[in-house]
Amino acid sequence: MRGKELKIRNPGDAIRAGLAYVTEDRKGKGLVLGMDICLNTSLAALRAVSRYSIINLFEEIRITEQYVQSLRIKTPSVEQKVTNLSGGNQQKVVLGKWMLTQPEVLILDEPTRGIDVGAKFEIYKVMNELVAKGVCIVMISSELPEVLGMSDRVIVIHQGKLNGELHWSEATQEKTMTLATGGSEK
Amino acid sequence: MSEHILEMSNIVKEFPGVRALDDVSFQVKSGEIHALVGENGAGKSTLIKVLSGVHPNGSYTGRILVDGVDQQFQHIRDSENVGIAVIYQELALVPQMTVVENLFLGVERGKPYAIDWDTANSEAKKYLEEVNLDISPSAVVKNLGIGKQQLVEIAKAIAKKARILVLDEPTAALNEQDSANLLEILRQLRDRGVSCIYISHKLNEVIEIADSVTVLRDGKTVSTHDMHGANRLDEPRIVSLMVGRDLTERFPRVEHTPGEVVLQVRDWSVQDPDDPAKNIVDNVSFDVRQGEILGVAGLMGAGRTELMMSISVSVAQLRCVARN
Numbered sequence: 001m002r003g004k005e006l007k008i009r010n011p012g013d014a015i016r017a018g019l020a021y022v023t024e025d026r027k028g029k030g031l032v033l034g035m036d037i038c039l040n041t042s043l044a045a046l047r048a049v050s051r052y053s054i055i056n057l058f059e060e061i062r063i064t065e066q067y068v069q070s071l072r073i074k075t076p077s078v079e080q081k082v083t084n085l086s087g088g089n090q091q092k093v094v095l096g097k098w099m100l101t102q103p104e105v106l107i108l109d110e111p112t113r114g115i116d117v118g119a120k121f122e123i124y125k126v127m128n129e130l131v132a133k134g135v136c137i138v139m140i141s142s143e144l145p146e147v148l149g150m151s152d153r154v155i156v157i158h159q160g161k162l163n164g165e166l167h168w169s170e171a172t173q174e175k176t177m178t179l180a181t182g183g184s185e186k
Numbered sequence: 187m188s189e190h191i192l193e194m195s196n197i198v199k200e201f202p203g204v205r206a207l208d209d210v211s212f213q214v215k216s217g218e219i220h221a222l223v224g225e226n227g228a229g230k231s232t233l234i235k236v237l238s239g240v241h242p243n244g245s246y247t248g249r250i251l252v253d254g255v256d257q258q259f260q261h262i263r264d265s266e267n268v269g270i271a272v273i274y275q276e277l278a279l280v281p282q283m284t285v286v287e288n289l290f291l292g293v294e295r296g297k298p299y300a301i302d303w304d305t306a307n308s309e310a311k312k313y314l315e316e317v318n319l320d321i322s323p324s325a326v327v328k329n330l331g332i333g334k335q336q337l338v339e340i341a342k343a344i345a346k347k348a349r350i351l352v353l354d355e356p357t358a359a360l361n362e363q364d365s366a367n368l369l370e371i372l373r374q375l376r377d378r379g380v381s382c383i384y385i386s387h388k389l390n391e392v393i394e395i396a397d398s399v400t401v402l403r404d405g406k407t408v409s410t411h412d413m414h415g416a417n418r419l420d421e422p423r424i425v426s427l428m429v430g431r432d433l434t435e436r437f438p439r440v441e442h443t444p445g446e447v448v449l450q451v452r453d454w455s456v457q458d459p460d461d462p463a464k465n466i467v468d469n470v471s472f473d474v475r476q477g478e479i480l481g482v483a484g485l486m487g488a489g490r491t492e493l494m495m496s497i498s499v500s501v502a503q504l505r506c507v508a509r510n
């Protein structure tokens with residue numbers, strides 16, 4: 001990989017783990033790091049592909065309907081074209097799709113951007129459900145209340161460097177901002 | 187002249203299976219900032235598309251009056267001609283072109299066969315100054331940060347003599363400083379008589395900037411509120427009007443018990459694609475445990491996305507190699 005190598009104590013574990021990266025897929029962002037089809041599909045399908053060899057259509061619709069409900073996706077039916085949904089509801093579909101695959105590591109990059117307050121709460125609840133099932137979630141967010149409100153631990157990055165780690169019980173808005181702007185914990 | 191620069195009344199707009207706007211009435215006073223709020227799918231963007239002519243006259247029912255005069259917009263150009271400019275979150279600038287080219291795209295200055303670039307440049311400077319942008323008109327748009335691009339869009343609206351400026355979630359992708367800057371520009375424009383319709387899910391900004399707030403729910407107008415009067419709304423009140431019930435809790439915190447380490451990252455660095463001598467991610471090490479939420483905080487541009495995206499791509503590459 002560009003820069004230094006990836007050192008995972010047991011690479012096999014990390015590979016088998018399955019990792020999903022979910023970003024708000026707005027114009028331009030998807031092009032930051034060009035990925036080929038193999039990578040994209042392996043990212044998108046992950047477990048769903050490796051675990052089931054037959055796609056069960058009815059099951060698929062049932063699970064989708066469940067997610068439409070729990071994420072409060074406003075749509076006349078699950079067969080609606082995503083382009084016809086409102087901006088925030090499109091974002092919920094992206095989130096729901098990845099949450100469905102239940103990877104071991106779910107990376108959420110600005111997951112609630114453009115999402116209304118009520119639906120945010122529902123998304124947080126789904127995140128908690130996934131965590132209860134053993135999924136680990138890494139959440140990048142520029143909304144400080146959201147990071148502090150939902151995380152168990154917070155790492156703070158400043159100019160590409162790790163500048164501190166806080167347990168949620170000690171992570172205040174001030175401390176986090178200090179670290180984010182290059183200051184030290186003391 | 188009527189007190190309202192814009193009146194939309196009894197607007198009904200349907201899509202197959204969806205009544206997106208169900209008898210919506212909405213009035214904007216001259217020289218005010220009017221926030222439009224509502225849940226995802228409430229109909230905010232649809233209302234704006236009706237106003238701008240994206241959904242042409244005839245595809246909806248109801249009336250649109252600008253300065254008390256009935257309007258039948260068939261095309262975006264028609265609404266632009268009466269001074270309506272819409273800025274969408276997906277910016278409409280041409281990234282490869284310069285600022286001045288973007289500003290006057292479609293309305294090039296000068297003689298029919300030759301563009302008068304001297305005039306265009308000096309006019310561009312004037313418009314950029316109005317939005318407090320200290321950049322060269324010949325700067326290429328894609329090299330500007332998202333916050334500056336947003337301001338170029340506003341300068342473009344000013345260049346088109348916009349009197350009603352509509353912003354649909356303008357600050358969603360902006361950092362705090364750029365957002366604050368944008369709000370300040372909107373205040374200045376308002377003080378010069380420009381009316382502004384402001385759509386946002388960031389309710390703290392709405393409270394900060396709006397003179398009036400209209401709440402939409404399920405395609406219907408719930409109510410409009412004066413934000414200077416005694417009955418001005420606070421955030422919890424806006425939320426309950428939006429969702430139709432009180433929302434007391436913002437974050438459902440539950441105690442998690444982190445298990446074994448699932449992902450261990452050590453000395454992770456990523457080169458800056460624009461400057462190989464620099465690292466945008468520099469020597470980062472951390473663990474992710476089973477059953478926990480790890481938050482990654484930092485300012486925009488700190489390298490958080492590059493960090494996590496590069497890790498996920500590497501893991502995916504290893505998976506592909508392992509499979510083949």
Ligand SMILES: Nc1ncnc2c1ncn2[C@@H]1O[C@H](COP(=O)(O)OP(=O)(O)OP(=O)(O)O)[C@@H](O)[C@H]1O
Binds near residue numbers: 085224230
């Ligand atoms: N072209 C379309 N075809 C079918 N349905 C549509 C179309 N455009 C919008 N809708 C529907 O109209 C409703 C209102 O959508 P709109 O985009 O106006 O919501 P919004 O208030 O802007 O939401 P958000 O906060 O998510 O941006 C939604 O149910 C949406 O699915």
Ligand SMILES: [Mg+2]
Binds near residue numbers: 087088231232354
């Ligand atoms: Mg919208």
